[in-house]
Amino acid sequence: MTSDWLNKVIPAANLNDPKELATMAAATCGVWGLFRLGELVIGDEGFDPVRSVTRADIKTEIIxxxxxxxxxxxxxxxxxxxxxxxxxxxxxxxxxxxxxxGLLTLHTLRNPSSYPAQTPLFAYKEEQQLVPLTRQDFLTTIAEIAHRVGAVEIHGHSMRIGGCTTLLKKGMPPDRVMVHGRWDSNTWKRYVREHAEVLAPYLATELQATQDRS
Structure with missing residues (x-):
């Protein structure tokens, strides 16, 4: 799940549908923020305002x-x-x-909450009430949307791996990707070894830059 994948899939989503909007907002935040899926959606353990990300946990500012x-x-x-x-x-x-x-802002406007500290970040309207976006809801909904445009199927870890690939392809140095993804150095090295495709776009970009300079 890279930014290119999202750019293909998002136009097929019905952003007037609360669940589809919440799903695409979560996916897009996940890719650019290098989130683990479980940090954004609700798992089998259910919603816990002490452990789960809520509407009160977001801050918007101009820098x-x-x-x-x-x-x-x-x-x-x-x-x-x-x-x-x-x-x-x-x-x-x-x-x-x-x-x-843009998508997170649109999501919170169309799925508003009067109790942000008690509302999961990606809760969406269903029959006049807000319900949590669960892991299963997310995976099922995004698969349905992707199917509409013939996009490849994704899995839970695709978001974080795809985010790494996206940032490296856009020229962000690996050490900055490591910090943004909240890895320590040893964990980052192990992650790259286990997911060799992560560094491929960066290496290709570096090789092209070297060839252009020579």
Missing amino acids: DSQGKQILAITVRIPRTKVNRQGESVVFVNQPPPSDPV
């Missing part, structure tokens, strides 16, 4: 980058499988349709 105003969103993960103190993830606007800021 200045070399004189240019950029809209950024910070998502606070209360607790992860490797850090019980929680971690924060920041992502910014990207070209549509796979813009995580």
Whole structure:
């Protein structure tokens, strides 16, 4: 699940459908934020406002980058499988349709909550009430949307791997990808060894740059 994959699939989604909007917003945030799927959706254990990401855990701000105003969103993960103190993830606007800021903003506007601290981040409207986007809901819905355009089937880990591939292909150095993905150096090395395809686009880009300079 890369940004290219999302750019192919998102136009096939019905963004007026609350579940499809929540699903595509979660997928896009997941790719650009290098989230684990379980950090964004609700698993078999159910929703726990102490452990799960809620609407109250997001912050939107405008930051200045070399004189240019950029809209950024910070998502606070209360607790992860490797850090019980929680971690924060920041992502910014990207070209549509796979813009995580735009889709997350649209999702929260169309699926509003009066109790943000008690509402899962990607909860969506169903029969006039908000229901959590579960892992199974996410996988089933995104598979249905992908099928409409003949896109390859994805699995739970595709989001994080695809996000790495996307960022490296766009020229982000591996050490910055490591920090953005919240890996320590040893875990990052092991992750790359287990998923060799992650570094392939970066190596190809570096090789092309070397050839262009020679």
